[in-house]
Amino acid sequence: MIIQTIAFYVFAAFVVxxxxxxxxxxxxxxxxxFLILAFFNSAGLFVLLGAEFLAMILVIVYVGAVAVLxxxxxxxxxxNFVRLREGFLQYLPIGASVGLLLLVEMILVVGVLATSPDxxxxxxxxxxxxxxxxxxxxxxxxxxxxxxxxFQSAGLILLVAMIGAIxxxxxxxxxxxxxxxxxxxxxxxxxxxxxxxxxxGDGI
Amino acid sequence: MAELPNLIPAIPELLLxxxxxxxxxxxxxxxxxxxxxxxxxxxxxxxxxAVFIISGPSDGVQTFAGMFVADGFGVFMKLLxxxxxxxxxxxxxxxxxxxxxxxxxxxILILLATLGMMMMxxxxxxxxxxxxxxxxxxxxxxxxxxxxxxxRSTEAGLKYxxxxxxxxxxxxxxxxxxxxxxxxxxxxxxxxNIAAQEHGASVGVLFGLAFLTAGLAFKVxxxxxxxxxxDVYEGAPTxxxxxxxxxxxxxxxxxxVRVMMGPFGGLAADWSQIIVVLSATSMVLGAFAAxxxxxxxxMMAYSSIGLIGFALMGLAAATPEGIQGLILxxxxxxxxxxxxxxxxxxxxxxxxxxxxxDDLSGLAKNQPMMAAAMAIFMFSLAGIPPLAGFFAKFxxxxxxxxxxxxxxxxxxxxxxxxxxxxxxxxxxxxxxxxPAEKFTAPxxxxxxxxxxxxxxxxxxxxxxxxxxxxxxxxxxxLFR
Numbered sequence: 001m002i003i004q005t006i007a008f009y010v011f012a013a014f015v016v017x018x019x020x021x022x023x024x025x026x027x028x029x030x031x032x033x034f035l036i037l038a039f040f041n042s043a044g045l046f047v048l049l050g051a052e053f054l055a056m057i058l059v060i061v062y063v064g065a066v067a068v069l070x071x072x073x074x075x076x077x078x079x080n081f082v083r084l085r086e087g088f089l090q091y092l093p094i095g096a097s098v099g100l101l102l103l104v105e106m107i108l109v110v111g112v113l114a115t116s117p118d119x120x121x122x123x124x125x126x127x128x129x130x131x132x133x134x135x136x137x138x139x140x141x142x143x144x145x146x147x148x149x150x151f152q153s154a155g156l157i158l159l160v161a162m163i164g165a166i167x168x169x170x171x172x173x174x175x176x177x178x179x180x181x182x183x184x185x186x187x188x189x190x191x192x193x194x195x196x197x198x199x200x201g202d203g204i
Numbered sequence: 205m206a207e208l209p210n211l212i213p214a215i216p217e218l219l220l221x222x223x224x225x226x227x228x229x230x231x232x233x234x235x236x237x238x239x240x241x242x243x244x245x246x247x248x249x250x251x252x253x254a255v256f257i258i259s260g261p262s263d264g265v266q267t268f269a270g271m272f273v274a275d276g277f278g279v280f281m282k283l284l285x286x287x288x289x290x291x292x293x294x295x296x297x298x299x300x301x302x303x304x305x306x307x308x309x310x311x312i313l314i315l316l317a318t319l320g321m322m323m324m325x326x327x328x329x330x331x332x333x334x335x336x337x338x339x340x341x342x343x344x345x346x347x348x349x350x351x352x353x354x355x356r357s358t359e360a361g362l363k364y365x366x367x368x369x370x371x372x373x374x375x376x377x378x379x380x381x382x383x384x385x386x387x388x389x390x391x392x393x394x395x396x397n398i399a400a401q402e403h404g405a406s407v408g409v410l411f412g413l414a415f416l417t418a419g420l421a422f423k424v425x426x427x428x429x430x431x432x433x434x435d436v437y438e439g440a441p442t443x444x445x446x447x448x449x450x451x452x453x454x455x456x457x458x459x460x461v462r463v464m465m466g467p468f469g470g471l472a473a474d475w476s477q478i479i480v481v482l483s484a485t486s487m488v489l490g491a492f493a494a495x496x497x498x499x500x501x502x503m504m505a506y507s508s509i510g511l512i513g514f515a516l517m518g519l520a521a522a523t524p525e526g527i528q529g530l531i532l533x534x535x536x537x538x539x540x541x542x543x544x545x546x547x548x549x550x551x552x553x554x555x556x557x558x559x560x561x562d563d564l565s566g567l568a569k570n571q572p573m574m575a576a577a578m579a580i581f582m583f584s585l586a587g588i589p590p591l592a593g594f595f596a597k598f599x600x601x602x603x604x605x606x607x608x609x610x611x612x613x614x615x616x617x618x619x620x621x622x623x624x625x626x627x628x629x630x631x632x633x634x635x636x637x638x639p640a641e642k643f644t645a646p647x648x649x650x651x652x653x654x655x656x657x658x659x660x661x662x663x664x665x666x667x668x669x670x671x672x673x674x675x676x677x678x679x680x681x682l683f684r
Contacts, residue, residue, distance in 0.1 A: 109407060148209065149268035153323065153335040156221060157342060160316050163228070164346035167309045168361075 004048060011044040024089060028074045036067045053135040210267040213274035215260060216253040216282065217326070220319040223249040224312055231308030239306040243293050246311040250290040250318065257282050264681065266328055270390050273328035276681035280531060280674060281325045281458035284538055288451035289318040291542050294649050295549055296443035302555040305351060305441065313350075314447065317343035321455030325462070330379045330389040333459065337375070337423070341368050344452060348440040360439025367422070367432045375419025381412030382467075394467035405471055413468055417478050420463065423456040426516060427485040430509050437505035442557055445501055446545035449508050454534050457512075461519060461527060465682045472522040479520040484615045486513025491623035500548055500561050503626060507585060510623050511537060517616055518600040521607035527679035528672075529599035535671060536584075536596040536664065543657030544581040547574060550654075552644040564630060566639025574646070575634045577658040582631050584661045586624035592664035599672075 014037065021034040039062045046055035133141070143151050211218065227242050227249075234241075257279055264275040293311055300306045320340030327333035345368060349361025383389050385408035386397040398405050405413075422429040437445045464475060490510020497503040515537070518530030551558050568575035584593035597620060604613045646654065664671075 106411075109411065146269045147331075149214075149271050150331055150335050152221075153332070153339060156224075156316065156319070157335070157339050159225075159228075160313070160339060160342045160346070163309055163313060163316075164342065167307065167313070167346055168349060168352050 008045070008048055011041045011048070014038075014041040015045065029071070032067060032071045032074055035070065036063050039063045039067065051135055053139060209269070210265070213261050213265050213267050214272055214326075216256045217319060217322055219253050219256060220249065220315060220322065224315045224319065227308075227315070228312050231312065234308070236307050239300065239308045239310065240297065242308050243297055243311040246315050247290045247293055249315065250286045250293075254283055254286045257286075262681075264684065268332075270392070271329040271332040272323075272326050274326060277458070277462070277531075277678045278325050278681075280678035281454060281534075282322050284454050284535060285318060285321045285325065285451045285458075288454060288538055288542065289314055289321075289447070291653055292443060292447040292450060292545075295446060295542075295546055295653060298647050298650065299441065299443045299549060299557070302552070303351070303441070307350075310347075310350060313343045313347050317347070317447075318451065321451060324455050325458045327459065327462065328391050328466075330383065330391075330394075333463065334372075334376060334379065337459070338372065340452060340455065341372065341423075344368075344448065347444045347447070348436055350444060351441045354439075354441075356439035357441060360436045363439075364432055364436045371419045371422035371429070374415050374422070378412045378415025378417075378419060381408055381415065383412075385409045385412065391462075391467040395469060398468070398470045405474070410471070410474060413471065413475060414478065416463060417475060420456065420460045421482055424453060424460055424512055424516075425509055426482040426512055427489045427509060430486070430489070433509060434502045434505040437508075438499055438501045438559075442501065442545075442549050442559075445504075446542070446549060449504065449545065450538055450541050453508065453512070454538065457515060457530070457534055461530065461682070464519060465522070465527065469522075469682075476520050476522050479516055480609065480612050483513045483516035483520050484612055486510065486516065487616055487619040488513075491619040494623065494626045497626070498561055499559050500551070500564070501559055503561060504544065504548070507623070507626070508541075510619065511585070513619070514597060514600055514616060517604045517609070517612055520609060520612060521603045523603060523607050524676075524679050524683050525606055526600070526603035527682060528675045529601075529603040531675040531678050532599050532671060533596040535675070536592040536661075539657050539660045539664075540581050540584045540593055543577065543654055543661065544585070546646075546650055546654045546657065547578050547581070550574070550643060550646045550650055553641055554644065561630060561633065563640055565633040565637035567634040567643075569639045570642040571645075574643070574654070577654050578634060579631050580658045580662050582627040586627040587620050588624070590665040592661040595664060595668060 018034040018037040018041065022031045022038065025031045025034060039058055043055040043058045046052070046058060223245075227245055231238055231242050260279075261274050262276045262279045264273060266273045293314055296310065300310060317340050320336050320338070320343060323336030324333060324340060325336075327336055345361055345365040348364045349358045351357035379389070382394065385406050386394045388394055388397065398409060418429065422432075425433040437448065440448065464472075464479075468475060486509050490506050490508075490513055494503050494506035494510065497506060515530050515533045518526040518528075518533060520526070521529075548559075549557075551563055564578070567578065580591065584591035587593045587597045597616075601613050601616060604616070
């Protein structure tokens with residue numbers, strides 16, 4: 001138990017610390033690297049919760065794809081991030097105090113009330129029980145039965161996002177030479193080869 | 205093995221989703237030259253979906269583990285949405301051709317947005333509500349900036365996206381609070397949980413409800429969450445604006461009503477105060493802010509804010525009569541707005557669109573029929589009897605008075621008087637001012653839509669009974 005607690009605090013401290021570094025680092029490449037560190041540590045938190053599937057997904061999707069994509073973008077585009085972020089930290093005190101004030105007010109309003117016992121019961125008895133089936137199996141069984149409607153609708157939303165990206169960003173450039181495989185394959189010997197009779201000593 | 209969920213109530217939605225995918229593939233292979241074909245195919249699919257909706261179940265049957273409901277209210281609202289979307293696609297055809305915007309994604313995005321709206325209307329769970337809303341909103345953001353070479357269109361899309369994302373965040377936060385304090389995302393379960401509380405709903409639920417209301421008020425563009433409307437209406441391509449002002453408004457309203465009357469029906473006394481304020485401020489701002497506008501799209505944006513305020517009055521009453529009035533209001537709003545936007549879309553000189561109100565001057569001398577139609581729509585929007593707009597306002601006001609909302613009703617009538625100024629100014633411009641240059645004659649489809657809308661608006665008072673009866677049925681579906 002004590003090891004788990006220590007692990008939790010280590011992971012949590014690293015998540016918060018590296019998340020802060022993401023927004024405060026001067027060099028955008030450092031920011032992305034800290035982001036990766038934050039992802040890894042949150043994956044550790046998921047493992048502690050017994051959600052190993054989510055932990056692996058986080059590493060594969062976010063570290064493997066998203067963060068690397070960010071890294072590419074940051075390195076390829078010549079954006080002056082320092083200028084973009086200028087003055088960001090000087091707003092931090094005001095922003096943080098407003099956030100803190102809101103938090104205190106909300107705790108005053110909501111904190112005195114206990115959450116519904118139903119919610120606690122739902123959290124305490126996950127469907128189905130983790131001891132019976134593995135994480136991945138449980139998620140799959142829920143996603144494709146109870147939540148199939150939402151799962152499919154979420155797929156449609158992603159489709160719209162894709163259409164939107166193409167509509168707004170894709171431009172047809174005229175004069176681009178593309179490979180046409182059918183044209184290549186359907187070439188006959190007659191079109192491709194021309195025989196010239198060369199007289200000796202004349203050249204072509 | 206799990207059973208297959210009951211798909212019958214969702215057949216219209218499944219049809220729309222499947223045909224969006226098929227048409228997308230068709231467009232990808234055939235290129236932008238197929239835009240016209242796809243547009244008409246989309247309209248056909250919507251008509252077919254409408255047939256399925258009419259013949260489908262409307263007895264409140266739930267499916268997909270209680271996430272989706274098909275009841276009388278949903279049926280009525282879905283038909284309105286399909287009508288609005290189908291007509292705007294037809295209206296867009298000419299504009300797309302003239303402005304080199306013929307891209308096959310346009311009708312498909314409208315189709316997907318319509319699917320999202322139908323999912324919103326059919327939602328019986330906070331999660332399915334959000335998923336439908338997001339499908340609709342994301343398609344609308346793209347549509348707003350569809351004319352990507354125009355700076356204003358891009359700005360409109362970005363503004364809509366940023367503010368829409370913020371509103372979605374607020375809505376989600378509210379939903380999470382509601383889930384936390386009631387223990388369920390299902391509408392029926394939330395209603396049961398609230399009804400079971402001895403000392404009324406907990407503050408946490410009310411907190412969540414307030415956030416939910418704010419998010420939904422943004423989607424219907426009620427004051428003080430209206431800031432995006434004029435800019436987005438002005439910047440977006442005109443047929444897209446016409447679309448925005450009709451179908452998504454109806455869908456957002458249907459969702460608003462469903463959330464308020466469904467899970468939170470027991471808390472009507474609490475949320476009714478919020479709606480009263482939203483309604484009153486919307487009506488007043490809509491009436492006064494539209495006066496100074498020179499651009500007809502901006503004017504229509506403020507006019508729609510004012511009209512939304514009126515419709516909210518029906519919701520504030522929180523009675524079956526109020527909801528019935530609201531449903532009728534949205535039906536007539538659809539007819540008047542589609543007609544007015546069809547005319548705005550036809551304010552063309554050559555092939556370029558003009559947007560200033562002054563461009564309408566002397567229309568009666570150049571094109572008397574079009575001016576007469578516009579006059580009908582403007583009189584109707586102002587609420588002059590015996591046109592449809594009068595009855596729209598009448599039923600809502602009656603419900604508000606029955607519910608004892610006297611102050612709100614008085615504010616409504618007064619702001620309608622102020623609002624009639626800018627509607628009447630357009631009529632004065634058209635009939636009594638020196639003629640400006642002539643507009644290009646409308647295409648056959650557009651002319652037909654204008655005529656149909658004008659005739660409906662003009663003659664509604666002769667046959668209101670079937671609509672009133674249908675609206676009553678639809679409203680009662682929420683009070684079972």
